[in-house]
Amino acid sequence: MTIFDRAQRHAKFMAGALVLAILFVLVVDRFFGHSAIAFGIAIVGLVFANRQMLGFDCANCGKNLFFRGIFVVPWPNRTCGKCGTELDKPPSN
Numbered sequence: 001m002t003i004f005d006r007a008q009r010h011a012k013f014m015a016g017a018l019v020l021a022i023l024f025v026l027v028v029d030r031f032f033g034h035s036a037i038a039f040g041i042a043i044v045g046l047v048f049a050n051r052q053m054l055g056f057d058c059a060n061c062g063k064n065l066f067f068r069g070i071f072v073v074p075w076p077n078r079t080c081g082k083c084g085t086e087l088d089k090p091p092s093n
């Protein structure tokens with residue numbers, strides 16, 4: 001499994017986690033009224049779930065797959081934006 005595959009799997013996991021977090025906030029809002037605590041829990045949970053994102057780095061130059069310059073996007077680069085390594089192919093060595 002390539003780094004891109006694992007990063008893509010993480011991206012899908014995070015999309016699911018985001019939906020769950022939104023549902024959680026909406027459900028709490030619906031049954032208990034507006035709650036900054038529920039919102040806080042959802043944010044902390046997402047940050048916690050997303051911490052492994054920092055582990056998806058280009059094997060060649062170490063650039064993170066989720067960073068585009070100074071921006072962070074929710075979908076990984078298929079080709080490294082810094083050195084051009086094709087991250088969806090097994091390393092050739």
Ligand SMILES: [Zn+2]
Pocket residue numbers: 058059060061062063080081082083084085
């Ligand atoms: Zn690279």
